[in-house]
Amino acid sequence: MKHWLFAVSCAALLLGGCTTKSEPKHAEPAPRQEQPSKPPAEEQQTFPLTGLPAKGNIHQRVVGVMINNHPKARPQSGLSKADIVYEVLAEGDITRLLALYQSELPERVGPVRSARDYYIDLSEGYHALYVCHGWSPEAKARLEGGGIDYLNGLFYDGTLFQRVPFRKAPHNSYISFANIEKGAKQNGYAWTDNVPPLSFRTDEPSGKKVGTVHIAYSHRAYAQVEYQYVSEQKGYYRYSGGEQTIDYDTHKPVVVQNVMIIAAHHQVVDSHGRRDIDLVSGGKGYLLQGGVMQLIEWKNVDGRLLPYHNGAPIGFVPGKTWINIVPELAIVQWKS
Numbered sequence: 001m002k003h004w005l006f007a008v009s010c011a012a013l014l015l016g017g018c019t020t021k022s023e024p025k026h027a028e029p030a031p032r033q034e035q036p037s038k039p040p041a042e043e044q045q046t047f048p049l050t051g052l053p054a055k056g057n058i059h060q061r062v063v064g065v066m067i068n069n070h071p072k073a074r075p076q077s078g079l080s081k082a083d084i085v086y087e088v089l090a091e092g093d094i095t096r097l098l099a100l101y102q103s104e105l106p107e108r109v110g111p112v113r114s115a116r117d118y119y120i121d122l123s124e125g126y127h128a129l130y131v132c133h134g135w136s137p138e139a140k141a142r143l144e145g146g147g148i149d150y151l152n153g154l155f156y157d158g159t160l161f162q163r164v165p166f167r168k169a170p171h172n173s174y175i176s177f178a179n180i181e182k183g184a185k186q187n188g189y190a191w192t193d194n195v196p197p198l199s200f201r202t203d204e205p206s207g208k209k210v211g212t213v214h215i216a217y218s219h220r221a222y223a224q225v226e227y228q229y230v231s232e233q234k235g236y237y238r239y240s241g242g243e244q245t246i247d248y249d250t251h252k253p254v255v256v257q258n259v260m261i262i263a264a265h266h267q268v269v270d271s272h273g274r275r276d277i278d279l280v281s282g283g284k285g286y287l288l289q290g291g292v293m294q295l296i297e298w299k300n301v302d303g304r305l306l307p308y309h310n311g312a313p314i315g316f317v318p319g320k321t322w323i324n325i326v327p328e329l330a331i332v333q334w335k336s
Helices: 002-019 117-124 137-144 177-186
Strands: 063-067 084-089 095-101 129-132 150-152 161-163 173-176 212-216 224-230 235-240 258-263 266-268 275-277 283-289 292-301 304-309 321-326 332-335
Touching: 063 117, 084 117, 084 275, 095 117, 117 129, 117 137, 117 275, 129 177, 150 177, 173 177, 212 258, 258 292, 258 304
Parallel strands: 063 129, 084 321, 129 150, 258 321
Antiparallel strands: 063 095, 084 095, 161 173, 212 224, 212 332, 224 235, 258 283, 266 275, 283 292, 292 304
């Protein structure tokens, strides 16, 4: 019996030895270290009407101000900070300026002058708060018809609008941007907006090398405009009546990167010499950028007058833009 138990015990030990023999262990792989993903680079915000890097509020509403360009109103205040300026004939051979502000707001602007209906059309292309002092019958009907936010110095003379002592009426009405904002709030107008951006080019402009362009709105010297390209400024100086266009308050010259000169049909419609100007049909023009000039077509796209070539849009160079509307391109001359 003892021999049998001993044999069973030995068998159990042998079987146990076989079943408990462990397989060779392999080292566990080290936990995978997740590499921290790089945060996406923040896209540089740019101002919608200049294409320049934004250091301020990109949602500032556009403000369009009618600026007097009579010789007795020069030099004006605030022009050097306008993103876009339209220069268009009013009565006779005197132009007026519609200055559109979005990326920079000057302390004050002026002299402010009266409205015309085609300037209102240009302002509405940017959903701008329209600022004027006075109006033609057509502009009055348009503004009083509703749907357009505006401030008229006729109703705020001496409050929002101030008369300066160094000029005589009607060349002495000015308004500060603090008062424009105050007037907007008083009337329940929006002060911010999602402004659709213009198209800006990243390539070098091409075309005919042109250093100076001259526009003769009439044979009188005060009605003649000139743009001169200054390579150090990477832009154009502007001259009016032979005098450089500077800011009255800051003494800084106006420097623009895009000069667009376009022809549109003009028609005198009353005894005061007021005009109707066709800003819808499009036509021919010139675009000056980087010291070269290109023949273009212009189109009205949702109220904005934009350059095209062979049916394709042309981007602006980042920076400021002046758009001169002329009755015919024959009054434009240039030299290298």
